[in-house]
Amino acid sequence: MTASVLVHREAVAAIPTLAPRAWRDHVAAALGGGARAVALYGRPVAAADAAAASPGDDVVVTAVLQDAGGALATARTVVAAAHGYHTLTRDFPQLHVLERELHEQHGVRIADHPWLKPVRHAGRAAIPMAAYPYYDVTGKEVHAVAVGPIHAGVIEPGSFRFHCVGERVVHLEIQLGYQHRGVEARLLAADPRRLAPLVETIAGDTSVAHAWAYAAALEALLGHAPDDGVERVRACLLELERVGMHLAGLSGISADIGFVPGASTYGRLRTAAINASMAITGSRFGRGAIRPGGVVARFDERGAAALRATIDRLRRDQAEIDACLRTARTVRHRLGGVGVVPTSLARQLGLVGFAARASGVALDDRAACRGAYAARPIDPHVEPAGDCLARTSLRIAELDASTRWLAAVEAPPAVAPPPRSTVDGPLAASLLVVTLVEGWRGEVVHCLETDAAGGLVHYKVQDPSLRNWMGLALAVREVDISDFPMCNKSFDLSYCGSDL
Amino acid sequence: MTLIDALRVRRSQGRQYIADPLTAMPQGFRGRPRLAAGACGDGCDACVTACPTAAVTPAPLALDLGRCTLCGLCAEACPDGRIGFTAEPRMAATTPAGLIVRPGDAATPVPEDGALARLFGRSLRLRQVSAGGCNACELELNAAANVNFDVQRYGVEWVASPRHADGLVVTGPLTRAMAAATRLAWDAMPAPRVLVAVGACAISGGLYAGSDALDRALLDDVTPTLYVPGCPPHPLTFVVALLELLGRARP
Numbered sequence: 156m157t158a159s160v161l162v163h164r165e166a167v168a169a170i171p172t173l174a175p176r177a178w179r180d181h182v183a184a185a186l187g188g189g190a191r192a193v194a195l196y197g198r199p200v201a202a203a204d205a206a207a208a209s210p211g212d213d214v215v216v217t218a219v220l221q222d223a224g225g226a227l228a229t230a231r232t233v234v235a236a237a238h239g240y241h242t243l244t245r246d247f248p249q250l251h252v253l254e255r256e257l258h259e260q261h262g263v264r265i266a267d268h269p270w271l272k273p274v275r276h277a278g279r280a281a282i283p284m285a286a287y288p289y290y291d292v293t294g295k296e297v298h299a300v301a302v303g304p305i306h307a308g309v310i311e312p313g314s315f316r317f318h319c320v321g322e323r324v325v326h327l328e329i330q331l332g333y334q335h336r337g338v339e340a341r342l343l344a345a346d347p348r349r350l351a352p353l354v355e356t357i358a359g360d361t362s363v364a365h366a367w368a369y370a371a372a373l374e375a376l377l378g379h380a381p382d383d384g385v386e387r388v389r390a391c392l393l394e395l396e397r398v399g400m401h402l403a404g405l406s407g408i409s410a411d412i413g414f415v416p417g418a419s420t421y422g423r424l425r426t427a428a429i430n431a432s433m434a435i436t437g438s439r440f441g442r443g444a445i446r447p448g449g450v451v452a453r454f455d456e457r458g459a460a461a462l463r464a465t466i467d468r469l470r471r472d473q474a475e476i477d478a479c480l481r482t483a484r485t486v487r488h489r490l491g492g493v494g495v496v497p498t499s500l501a502r503q504l505g506l507v508g509f510a511a512r513a514s515g516v517a518l519d520d521r522a523a524c525r526g527a528y529a530a531r532p533i534d535p536h537v538e539p540a541g542d543c544l545a546r547t548s549l550r551i552a553e554l555d556a557s558t559r560w561l562a563a564v565e566a567p568p569a570v571a572p573p574p575r576s577t578v579d580g581p582l583a584a585s586l587l588v589v590t591l592v593e594g595w596r597g598e599v600v601h602c603l604e605t606d607a608a609g610g611l612v613h614y615k616v617q618d619p620s621l622r623n624w625m626g627l628a629l630a631v632r633e634v635d636i637s638d639f640p641m642c643n644k645s646f647d648l649s650y651c652g653s654d655l
Numbered sequence: 656m657t658l659i660d661a662l663r664v665r666r667s668q669g670r671q672y673i674a675d676p677l678t679a680m681p682q683g684f685r686g687r688p689r690l691a692a693g694a695c696g697d698g699c700d701a702c703v704t705a706c707p708t709a710a711v712t713p714a715p716l717a718l719d720l721g722r723c724t725l726c727g728l729c730a731e732a733c734p735d736g737r738i739g740f741t742a743e744p745r746m747a748a749t750t751p752a753g754l755i756v757r758p759g760d761a762a763t764p765v766p767e768d769g770a771l772a773r774l775f776g777r778s779l780r781l782r783q784v785s786a787g788g789c790n791a792c793e794l795e796l797n798a799a800a801n802v803n804f805d806v807q808r809y810g811v812e813w814v815a816s817p818r819h820a821d822g823l824v825v826t827g828p829l830t831r832a833m834a835a836a837t838r839l840a841w842d843a844m845p846a847p848r849v850l851v852a853v854g855a856c857a858i859s860g861g862l863y864a865g866s867d868a869l870d871r872a873l874l875d876d877v878t879p880t881l882y883v884p885g886c887p888p889h890p891l892t893f894v895v896a897l898l899e900l901l902g903r904a905r906p
Contacts, residue, residue, distance in 0.1 A: 308813075309797045311793060312785055312836065335868050336828055336830055341863065345707070349728075351726070352708075352724050352862060403794065422802060436685075437725075439795070442726070451731070478656070478660060483656040
């Protein structure tokens, strides 16, 4: 069967491995030809790389690209960190944060990168947070506003530095890294088969998407294909996660613009959605269910009927509040035309997820997948305007699509926990697996690579937030600073997912 | 939106609040673990190896809620079925020792603190700081103030400034990058004040215990008044613990 999520597997020996300059040309040609960068990351040179490495080379750089048809391809080079390569960001700004991360994590010199700043200040030299090199805007009328790292609400920390003329934002710089917990190091420190609880905390609001990306990758390494029932339960949980978080986001943005009925009603509807997750998994965040090799879930015919009934009620009540939000002039006036990311900019920046779709970029990893979505595919919904209103309306439309899908879901014949014999088997040797799962915020990317002995040599995690923060920074230019909270909420990005 | 539309929303909303959080039981929640008495098989350590946070200790069997992520892996691994999870959300304690679950233990209420009850029993303002929290604890703490759990009805409220707060609620394993800011928030808070550690990460480091990206010195210097375990804790775990601590649970 075709998987419900994108799984790309490639023997390490088959990955095109080029000299740095040729690799750069190859990536540039692909991006110039309409491909997009899914990931670009480094790892230390290992014994198996000896053939491709010249003396002094110490970092293997891998680019994961997706062509316009949705197919994934990889290309690799081995560089000496001190020598590095000439930046691609000037021609392809979508790589800016990926190259910055590569520089920070592995010290790779990225010559001529226009904005080579720490992503999370946690590189080799763990620089103090206070030493962040903020861009400075000077001028008689310009003043700076510093916000954070602790914000006013019960939310994660990050620092925002606004440069304003009067109330108008000229430039916003977002300094992240406060949430850095050392996730990637932890992922390599334990048995790769038992990482599910850790993976579920990469971004707690995206527990299911990350867990699925991890489980699908491990299954590819174990040579195990999950059956239809397992995939269906996973898809159910992924859509419930999307429903819960889109409702949370709508509640939040309603609160930010003083639309009180929305704040309370979307909030209580979220309770119904996440309690439905809890009925299936024991956790309101869908935790503890998705494991390599299977799922641990209560999802029989009665459970499915209860879920459908919950979703039916939710859809009925949501329609009322949606109508209020859509037609309230105050809402349209507040959200419309504010925080605009035009389509061209969204493409340039490599935005992903609903933020990209709200800017007219039809990018949804579920579109290419079948499996659990085969009978009833969820097609990408796209809004062209790219403003706060578009991001809000899009989430309402995606809620509708997901609840429609959930309202017709049937219980699988049987759901058994992963058999130990499957999970304890050896991992395929010298294999690179890349998995893409369309979480509620955007694509979650996990890249796992094994060595000749089947040991995990690298685990790269990429949360959609990493790609989207710059979208927020540029969206608020020329916007009143008082509109920032609403713009921020309209993107609804994760700090810890970005900081890892 | 017309007035009729708004009224329709109001009608379908009905009453959403949980009438009595002290007796509410979240159906289906994988909450407080229950350990069965008896002997384990010779040298069996299946639960210990299954646990991702070293929360389980064998012979005699015990489980530290301060580390437990409620993942359920130990229960699955135990060949004798000695470990199970109940829907019980009451798990908080005022000391680390109070977080240890032994065979036969049932939930015990958080002991009322007379002084805190007098000071804050009718009004408690809390400032939340996430220091590496993954947004699960943060979402659940936000949920404590939504229309369902409605903790404001007891006079408990989230505030924006530590200057306005009677307590600091920390989530996350306390990252090194947040150490200075978290300390600043605590120092800015006028006494009398309380520190509340929420979630396995804050209490013990949880899944990140031992990571070199952490700086947990604040918790060496300041002893939390309340530990609220879970990964994340259910809003009821948090709400009930506060009510019990503040003497609002008395009949």
